[in-house]
Amino acid sequence: MPPLLFLPLVLVFFAAADASLTACRNATCGAMAVVYPFWLFNSNSPASALDCGYPGLGLRCVNNTLILPFRTHKYRVLAIEYSTHTISITDADMEYSSTNSSCPHLHANLTIDDRSWLQLASSVSNITFLYNCKSNVSWASAWKLSGCAAGSGNSSYVLLDGGVTGEAYGYECETVVMAPVLDAHKKTMAGVFGRLPPENRSFGEVLSAGFQLTYSAHSDKCSKCERTKGWCGYRHNETSTTMDFTCFCEEGSTKSHCGAKGLKRKLYAIAVASSILLLCLLLFASLFTLKKYRSRKISNDAPRIESFLQRNGTIHPKRYTYTQVKKMTKSFAEKLGQGGFGAVYKGSLSDGRQVAVKMLKDPKSDGDDFINEVASISRTSHVNVVTLLGFCLQGSKRALIYEYMTNGSLERYACKKNNSRGGISLTWEKLFDIAVGIARGLEYLHRGCNTRIVHFDIKPHNILLDQKFCPKISDFGMAKLCINKESIISIAGARGTIGYIAPEVYSKQFGAISSRSDVYSYGMMVLEMVGARERNVDANSESSSHYFPQWIYEHLDEYCISTSEMNGETTELVRKMIVVALWCIQVVPTNRPTMTRVIEMLEGSTSGLELPPKVLLSW
Template identity: 55%
Template sequence: MFLSLSLVAGRNNLKLILGTAALGIGILLILLFYIIRKLSLSESRVFWKNRSESYQNVENILKNYECFSPKRYTYSDIKKMTNSFRVKLGQGGFGCVFKGTLENGVLVAVKVLKGLKGSGEEFINEVVAISRTSHVNIVTLLGFCFEGRNRALIYEFMPNGSLERFIYDRNSTFRQLGRETLYQIAVGISRGLEYLHRGCNMRILHFDIKPHNVLLDEDFCPKISDFGLAKLCPQKESIISLLGTRGTAGYIAPEVFCRSFGGVSHKSDVYSYGMMILEMVGGRKNIDDGVDQTTELCFPHWIYKRLELDEELRLQGNVNEEANESARKMIIVGLWCIQTDPSHRPAMSKVVEMLEGSPESLQIPPKPFLSSPSRSPAESSTTHFITMCD
């Protein structure tokens, strides 16, 4: 009897202990949930506050530049002109580009941006920087949309798309462009860059010159586009301060990612231009993921070697003396533009002069010792930087 009572009392005590423990754990869980929720709400408020401030900052800047800015459209206008985004022209990290039509029947390209990054610098650059320009070799911004989370840029429509489609051997469309057409495109791009560097009241540094960002109209007249990474600076300033690296691997000047090579300036665009016209002549990318990594040649070294040996560069199109002369000029100018020391590169005004002048007056530059690197199979295609060439 006594043992039975003791067992009952023991079970009751165990139940009491377990109940108390369960109650304590429940209270702790409730407190933990409350703390997490409170922190989450606090972070959310900070996030939305920062986001709201970013939008307001962009709005304020747009108002300050209202006299320079093109027409502003609502998001419903954008949907209407693109027929609810029916025809997609292209896609990138920024978002998508759709074909559109204005009320007057003019065809346009509508660039719909994914989101407002950071302080909205890229969107502001596109609207403010390009709105200051007016040149036959600079794409025209016809309007923009900044409404809540929706942002879009309306450009003139370029029926032939980007230069990238026409300059690499693996693209069948390359056969449509002869050497002389490529040469005229190179000259047009150089004039557009010269205008950005010298023709505006504020010098505009593009920082992302590459074939993808050069658009071609129906007559293959080139127009520089995509000013998302651009930087405005006074004409008198030759060197600018730049936080971090900007641009696309393969076209980034050495000083942009390593200041020991020199100061960042308009000469950084010159480097990108030089690498691009060497690609146009060579018919291949300076960084090509499709090339066998064990036999990949240093691209400018490959170009320079053929210049020294006066070898054919395997370009498509009709071969004649005038076309060969144009190609040779592009090679020499391109090699001058990619000199490691920025002070050894010509200004874009000199580049135009060299391209339009006599080839006999051009001196062959020193052999380049910087270019795209050799890669090991384990390396990612996004980790290309500049290395020494033998």
């Protein structure tokens, strides 16, 4: 992403810091605005509710109607006059209908203590309702309510003077409720003593008209804040648990009004944004430089590889363009596998032969993986070595084209994890033939070629099986070419796969690196083949907690007898595979047999085949 594209993100980041507070002054319910000191419980603002207003002054918006949950009761908001600091409300739960207008049924008293943010306005006084009284009320200021009695002989009343409620309980009324009304309504009712309110207005209508409450919430500070284009709020003090008035400004919040502090915050925001932008520029420059370096590296590697191909023009196979590779794989439609080197795809040549196309990942530092593969495998021709049919070298696109192996890799049949998932289990005879075939292929690489080849990555994954399960050694990306038959090999760093790497490859204290390193990998692979084939070995048995070569050394006879076929010929095959493998994994390279000797032991009798020294297995 270009660095300039980060600038809008930075600006959005700083704008988001104030967006939640801006939402406080944009809260509405229906056509009514809700601002400081009130706030909405159900506001979509991500800000904390108390950032917008005072505790106890939270409103709810229900069906576009504002509701004030005050004390234990709910009141419907009729209007909010922010200029006079008044709010008009009415009882939201009052039972009142036009068919029973003379008997509004109230449920709760409105009591307000001096500590509340809300107080009754001076224009409001109380009237008292007495419901279902057993004794008649004879006060001059009491009206009898019709339609409210619940039992025979009982009556309900309304008293204009709220101060007599204590005496009202002596009349054994079921419910006594004090309700606030505007004084104008009370005086109107008092002037028409002896009958219902004038102008055909019922008590229910008078109560529905509501009453007023006043509030006082830092009005002087809020006025100063608003004059400086801020908006008022209320939030937790940073150093205590108290709540303080807060003036929110475009550039941040203060405790009084907007002004000089805003400039300082703007400069700070600009400095932070500039720093982030600079970091983005540096990151972009680094990525651009790296990409350019890699492109130059690829272009510098290409002449060296081309020079190699020209020097060995009589050896290397056919060269294909990247367009031809895409065509033979149908744009890489069928993927056969994935490895550290890259992906392998199925394809077809123009003559109909099926092939496996290995697309190499981004080339390594000097293109050695590609050269190793082409140089080494092009010098081979053996039934147990895979055939390289072609390659592609076009810019950064590098591909190797092999003959297609129908049965995939030995890993499918020689690994416990695959067998445990229901993989195909080969017979002991077939596993033995595969082990012999791999040995012959390695012997050819070590001694049969004009230039000796050490593979350095022998493992089940790199052994491919054709339609008749004939094994073929593949993947020569780590191979090393040696002119002298028994020369010691020098390599830079360890190469191979953990679990199959010979000890001397990663530590010189074990000995010199040579073709015996492949012998060690071969031995570990054969032991894995044996362990995966014999499923009678309990995963919870003693063998599961020990180094398997050590365990099988100590239980060789028992293990061979436990083979499922239970016949002498099979037992001999299994014993030969195990004993040969144990010789191959000796720690000291010179104690390991050559691949020629390995073949002799596999094809000979087990009568003269002795176990190697046990002590060498404990490293």
